[in-house]
Amino acid sequence: MVSTGLIARIRLRAIALLTLLLVSVPGIAFAAEDAISHADNAFIMIASAMVMLMVIGLALFYGGMVPKNSVLNTMMMSFVTLCVVSLVWVLWGYSLAFGTTINGFVGSLEYLGFSGVGMEPSDGLAHCTFAIFQMMFACLTVALISGAYVSRMRFSAFLIFGILWATIVYAPLCHWVWGGGWLGELGVLDFAGGKVVHISSGIAALVGCLVLGARKGYGQRPMPPHNLPMTLLGAGLLWFGWFGFNAGSALAADGVAANAFMVTQIATALGVLGWVVAEWIRHGKPTLLGAASGAIAGLVSITPAAGFVGPLAAIVIGFGSGIICFIAVAIIKQKLGYDDSLDVFGIHGVGGTWGALITGVFAAEAIGGTAGLLEGNAAQLGVQAIAVVSTIVFVAIATFIILKIVNIVVPIRVSENDEDIGVDLALHGEDAYSDQVTSSGTLQK
Amino acid sequence: MVSTGLIARIRLRAIALLTLLLVSVPGIAFAAEDAISHADNAFIMIASAMVMLMVIGLALFYGGMVPKNSVLNTMMMSFVTLCVVSLVWVLWGYSLAFGTTINGFVGSLEYLGFSGVGMEPSDGLAHCTFAIFQMMFACLTVALISGAYVSRMRFSAFLIFGILWATIVYAPLCHWVWGGGWLGELGVLDFAGGKVVHISSGIAALVGCLVLGARKGYGQRPMPPHNLPMTLLGAGLLWFGWFGFNAGSALAADGVAANAFMVTQIATALGVLGWVVAEWIRHGKPTLLGAASGAIAGLVSITPAAGFVGPLAAIVIGFGSGIICFIAVAIIKQKLGYDDSLDVFGIHGVGGTWGALITGVFAAEAIGGTAGLLEGNAAQLGVQAIAVVSTIVFVAIATFIILKIVNIVVPIRVSENDEDIGVDLALHGEDAYSDQVTSSGTLQK
Amino acid sequence: MVSTGLIARIRLRAIALLTLLLVSVPGIAFAAEDAISHADNAFIMIASAMVMLMVIGLALFYGGMVPKNSVLNTMMMSFVTLCVVSLVWVLWGYSLAFGTTINGFVGSLEYLGFSGVGMEPSDGLAHCTFAIFQMMFACLTVALISGAYVSRMRFSAFLIFGILWATIVYAPLCHWVWGGGWLGELGVLDFAGGKVVHISSGIAALVGCLVLGARKGYGQRPMPPHNLPMTLLGAGLLWFGWFGFNAGSALAADGVAANAFMVTQIATALGVLGWVVAEWIRHGKPTLLGAASGAIAGLVSITPAAGFVGPLAAIVIGFGSGIICFIAVAIIKQKLGYDDSLDVFGIHGVGGTWGALITGVFAAEAIGGTAGLLEGNAAQLGVQAIAVVSTIVFVAIATFIILKIVNIVVPIRVSENDEDIGVDLALHGEDAYSDQVTSSGTLQK
Amino acid sequence: MKKVEAIIRPIKFEEVKQALYKLGVKGMTVTDVLGCGMQYGQKEIYRGTEYVKLLAKVKLEVVVKDDMVDKVVETISSAARTGEIGDGKIFIYTLDTAVRIRTGESGEEAI
Amino acid sequence: MKKVEAIIRPIKFEEVKQALYKLGVKGMTVTDVLGCGMQYGQKEIYRGTEYVKLLAKVKLEVVVKDDMVDKVVETISSAARTGEIGDGKIFIYTLDTAVRIRTGESGEEAI
């Protein structure tokens, strides 16, 4: 496990006290680095479980937003991604992301099949705790993309896409920023994945929905959410899990984690308020879907910044994200007419970019060790911009190629008839809800 | 951050071991108080996330209980409260509650805008960990109130109400009990908010539903829950999160936290059994809504007592709460005829009062350091009663005034027509559920 | 609290470091054993809350699978079990399971009413933390059984059954394996309850559904799930909570816990893939219910193995479980025709047996301290088989007798008419969902 | 024998039902429907998209003897009326016959 | 051409459907409805409030040629009957005509 310089710096503070203690005790020979801190290990295990729960939250958030005849397919895409990408991660993904760097671009194959990834301590955690925490990030990122593809993508094609994308796009990108790669070396600030997770999934979503084409009837019929309470519950679980995602990214239950936790709550609250206010002004009414969307926008935007900025910056970041993402989703998308069905690009792509750049503005040396524009370090904003642009370019090209390749193996889009019937019945042979009459069918023997 | 004498005492024990250890190590100069305990910091961060999840649980618990045409509005009230009150807390709420006391009545303005609330250690936690944990309590309390106002309150009026109430009622009350104020000094026992959270929200609910008036048709038509599984899920998430609420109130993962955790589970289980038994006797059938309600009743009643009583007392407290709240809700309310729509007063007000008083009876010196009536300290019950009465009087008057003021700015009640259509459509322009035909509307360009 | 030799061994490693540290510090007199580790205590408290949430997850998982007119009854069985068994555990269950062993068969009565179960340290945890963690296991196990009994069992009969079964079956079985009993002494490997929880509930389910008889119309009408998103959410919460169940079973946040966490994630992912692949081959389509079922199959199978095997073994265990349970549920059950309504036996019984045996094959000395067949220790597989067989025989006989006794007190099956109407309305006087018209009923004064 | 089919506001259903009971009409069948008429629909919003949806209504079907028709129409009308657009319509059809499944009776006795 | 409209118990629907298939009736339309008749309703409870709700029923509509009506009524009746109150009703209407959308055929061929 190779941490970037950045994370190493964060960790340093976390273990300072313990080291001091141990060093000052005569007769203790081992270095602090060698021990598992039960507190931090517990914290990251629980954070991992919380990130896993985000995938379920996502399945609900997305599932509630689609029409009744494609809710199961939508939820399946998140749920099975959680499984397929976990396998990819064990077999080769973790190694590509966190193996010893090969020229800053990709990790070596030393951890293939999680070999060497076990109970041994590594920076205060069990090595496997770190590997699993990172596994959940990979799963979530691929699942996020699916929101742009709903109601029309062949399920098998999505699975193949997910395997390739996790391998070819996510693992290297993760390596660049956190695994000892070139972006980390350049000093980019990405606390919990503004680029690695959100810009990347947002761009993949946009490219994918353009390649797939719009849903049949898009722009002619409304395709409103079929179950908004489900969407709100999903947003709530995402919010809950995101504390694990952001605070857990400190990799220790230290002050940095606490700061990340605090600004996550603040930016999310403000994301909701930003979106709701914008909507109230434009449509005359605040909607629940707007509130839920604003929460995600706020969460996305604070993700890269969480370990580097303070509470007042979080207010600006979150509120700005709510407004900007609302404009992207409700005004710009309507004008351009592409069918980013559940607004993955509009929220994760746009919100992630906003968050990545603004981190370069508000970063406070006293919090995360790096100053931003406001503290006179304009260069940091430049580094952030380089990272954003390189992420966008890389992800866009790679995603396009992957989709084209998948399309050769199996057509990525379902037949028109299957789309009419609905992908739940067509691809999975299931109906989400059965009332008494409906459920009364005829058994086949 | 000023802890009450009580909490300080609890904390003392928690850090005793560590202090002993450090003091006995030559060459370690800093005091234990100055360090962040990763274990406790992790515990309280996760507890904070769990309390945040309670608000989502509440949205579901309440949302399931209202008719189909006001579920979104009901959920919105909880969800947006979580955002608005978070902002209030950062800007001035925390300071009013936990700033240096001004004559025991309110905190100073030293923490305005969370200035000085950051990563620095404070009693073993990062200061901001404590501030965020408390933030979640404030959010939950205001959200609880909304259950009495559903299906008829103007959304904007509720938001203004929430801001004022959090500022004028919650923050001072919190200060009185936990922030160094007069009730804390008096020695009141309120472990996790029987008075601060539950009596206060229950009383505000009662006053508010009287000021608002009953829902149109109340008493003529039944207004049964539209989705009971949603309500049960909400109760389940509340129960889960409440472990963070109660055990987290120890502010350390020590034996007191463990005791609070244990009695929370026991009292909740017994609350369910108490309600279900009462209902079985009266109606001949045990209902799921009764079971879910009993869980909340049990949770409410053990909240003030969690750090002071043992398992057998928890059985009595929980079972009693289930029965008493059932009587309040199913018999007394029916007789008096006020429309406390989702029984916030009947459960939080009544259950909280029961819990606050009985804590003065069962408090065990061996557990929380203070003896109750049963151990011969009758005075404690008197202190508890003073706290209950002062909370009720203060909250009732302040809530009444706030509502009257809000009503001047914007009418607190929606129009009759909006109530007929349902507040979801009227105030938010949304329908909670859309089946295939319903969802087929005509796009407006 | 008596740990088995096994758990003691696990714990040993966990506290080795701390002991080393403390011993080497001059002037520290107390033994490490005597202190509460805040980190471990926090970990197990949160793990307990997560296991509690599993019961809610189970209520949803099961509730979504039944027809619309028995969802409340189904959820009630889980929810009220959580309460009734908690009470049993406080009053006598914990003592029977973890009191000083009486000849290896059952615990003494020393902890009746949780006397002596409080804040005092016990192996690094507060004693009550351990007792509550174990309480949640007992609740979950009884709740699991209910899935085979849905839509036709009298609610009161199920409660009586639950009390007797927790007392007569669960507590002793738990004692045998973890409480100092004969199976633990024999050296059986059951990390988190493959036998104690899953085989036992699976067998009780099978026996019970044979005693009860099939649902009316079973085999003539399909009885498909009424709400699959609810089932997926339930599976998601079970998955989340299971991390607490399995990793928490290390009783410390150490490397063993981390290993258990890792293999839990891997096996679950592979369980999903196994089931989905099998289904895809047989029916031509992968279903969401299959994916959710596969997750549970994977979780069940890794439960006994979690502290003893590594990531590659987890792949085999999980994938195998998905396929084997699919065959049990979708092929064998169909042939035999018994009505294990929600496939408790097919998943927990079969998956638990597979897990228990395969643990004896893959156990790695480097991980859990015990070698399995693959490392040349064939005897371990024999021990596992003895444990499986003895569990099956004991549970089958005891469950049968308990049901027959309950049936004397109150008929275990509802009347035909109640079954036709649906148990929700008949037994609880409630309807799960009310739309506008439906909800408009006539008040009874 | 006539079928009186009324499309009314959901909020008025309970009142109508009770008025019918008073009149002695005990049998009825009720369905959730959507409709539009003069009252065109309700604007909804999601993520910047505005659209108009049909309105939720309740369809009430009552089969009665010929001589009851006027009273039933009258009763439903007055209980369901608010005077605002959207109050609904009543349609009247002639039946050939009715059968009570339990007993096999048919014709007027079956109602 | 006649429409046979049957209001039956949900639990009996599958049996009725299969009986109709056997008779050669392949087309039908089914709706979830609520109803009351002699069987008045079901008591429900929430938080101390008791109320009576309509009963869930299934409405089955089958359009058939005139000469099939008796057989269809007979088939539905015997499959849906339990002998208890609440078995339901069958109502029979005369149609003007029917049209098959796919082909535009109308009249008896369209059924």
Place this chain on the structure above:
Amino acid sequence: MKKVEAIIRPIKFEEVKQALYKLGVKGMTVTDVLGCGMQYGQKEIYRGTEYVKLLAKVKLEVVVKDDMVDKVVETISSAARTGEIGDGKIFIYTLDTAVRIRTGESGEEAI
């Protein structure tokens, strides 16, 4: 006065509705139904069990003056047609009369 009752594919409903609006038909009532006809049903699977369920359809009811019937049938047919099995049916009935609840008007003015 006639009732035109069309059972169509859900996916076609919005198109049909807009075509009717263009024709000047403003009043209609819509119900979610299930049906089977030539298009028999859809296979579903759960845990190894396969079964066939009815198909989701939309029932559209429009009451119009006699002279509008042909145009309405024509409009619905052409908007709802895909040419595949399952396009649906239209049934036409004669009404006795209609009443507008708000005003009490009856007969053709009430439509």
